[in-house]
Amino acid sequence: MRSFALTIILTVFGSVLFASETEQKDYRDYQHAEEHVRLFYKENHANQTLAFVLAKKEQYLPLRTCRMSIWDAIKMLDTLVDESDPDLGLPQSYHLFQTAEALRKDGQPRWLILTGFIHDLGKILAVYGEPQWAVVGDTFPVGCAYSDKIVFSEYFALNPDCRDAFLQTKYGIYQPKCGLNHVHMSWGHDEYLYQVVKDYLPEEGAFIIRYHSFYALHKESEYEHLLNEQDKNLLPWLQHFCKYDLYSKSEEKLDLEELKPYYENLVAEFFPSVLDW
Numbered sequence: 001m002r003s004f005a006l007t008i009i010l011t012v013f014g015s016v017l018f019a020s021e022t023e024q025k026d027y028r029d030y031q032h033a034e035e036h037v038r039l040f041y042k043e044n045h046a047n048q049t050l051a052f053v054l055a056k057k058e059q060y061l062p063l064r065t066c067r068m069s070i071w072d073a074i075k076m077l078d079t080l081v082d083e084s085d086p087d088l089g090l091p092q093s094y095h096l097f098q099t100a101e102a103l104r105k106d107g108q109p110r111w112l113i114l115t116g117f118i119h120d121l122g123k124i125l126a127v128y129g130e131p132q133w134a135v136v137g138d139t140f141p142v143g144c145a146y147s148d149k150i151v152f153s154e155y156f157a158l159n160p161d162c163r164d165a166f167l168q169t170k171y172g173i174y175q176p177k178c179g180l181n182h183v184h185m186s187w188g189h190d191e192y193l194y195q196v197v198k199d200y201l202p203e204e205g206a207f208i209i210r211y212h213s214f215y216a217l218h219k220e221s222e223y224e225h226l227l228n229e230q231d232k233n234l235l236p237w238l239q240h241f242c243k244y245d246l247y248s249k250s251e252e253k254l255d256l257e258e259l260k261p262y263y264e265n266l267v268a269e270f271f272p273s274v275l276d277w
Contacts, residue, residue, distance in 0.1 A: 040132060043131070044134075044155075046159055048134070048142060049161045050143045063276040064276070073121045074093050080123055092120060096121075098254065099116035100114070103116045115201065118267075119209055119212055119245065122191075125189055125192055139186045141184065143161075144173065151215070180227065183226055185210075188213065189213075190214070207231075208241045218239045218242055
C-alpha cells in the first residue's frame with residue numbers, strides 16, 4: 001500500500017466552497033427523515049449482529065465474486081437508489097462526480113480526488129442481491145456496546161447482541177486502543193470496497209474508504225477508546241474528506257461526458273484495467 005507523509009495535511013486542508021450554513025443544517029436531518037429512512041435503520045440495527053458480520057466476511061472475502069473495471073462498477077452503481085440517504089435524489093454516479101469535482105476545484109491531491117470519485121462503489125453489493133440494510137447507511141462497531149450517538153440508536157434494542165451482556169460492555173471482544181483494523185464494523189459498502197482497492201491507494205485513501213460512513217467516530221468522536229496511534233493520525237484526513245462527501249451533495253447536474261476523460265486518466269493512473277471484486 002502506498003504511503004503519503006501526513007506532514008502535508010496542513011497544506012491541503014484549505015477552504016472549501018460548500019452549501020451555506022443554513023443549507024448544511026438540512027443535511028443528515030434524520031429527525032425529519034422520511035419513513036422509509038427510519039424503517040431502513042430499524043432493519044439495519046436489528047440485523048447487524050457480530051455473527052452476521054463474520055458470516056458476510058466469510059462469504060465475500062477473499063474477493064471472488066467477479067472481475068471487472070472501475071467503470072463497470074460505476075455503471076452497476078447507477079441501478080441503485082440508496083434507501084438510507086435523505087439528501088440526494090440523483091443517480092449515484094452524480095454524487096461520485098460531485099464529491100470528486102469539489103475536491104479537484106479545491107486543489108486536493110490526485111489520490112484524494114480519486115478516493116472521492118470511487119468512495120461509494122461498494123454499494124454494488126445491493127446489485128448482487130444484498131438487502132440495503134447490509135450495504136448502505138452509517139456503520140458502527142459490532143462486538144461491543146452501541147453508542148447512543150448512532151443514528152436511530154433506539155432500534156438496537158431489537159438486535160440479539162443486546163441480550164449478550166458481554167457484547168454490551170465498553171470494550172466487548174476488543175482491547176483498549178486495539179486499532180480499528182482489529183474491530184469488526186457493521187457490514188456494508190465501506191468494508192467491501194476497502195478490500196477491493198486497499199492495495200492501490202495510499203493508506204490515507206484506504207482509511208477514508210473503510211470508515212467514511214462511521215459517523216459516530218468522525219462526527220461524534222465516539223469509540224476513540226478503540227483507536228491506536230495510526231488511527232489517530234489518519235482520522236483528520238477522514239474528517240476532512242467527509243465535508244466533501246456530505247456537503248457537495250446538490251441537485252446540480254454535471255456534464256459527465258465532459259468530465260469523463262479526466263477521470264479515465266485518473267483511474268488508469270492508480271488502478272489496473274480489471275480488479276477482483
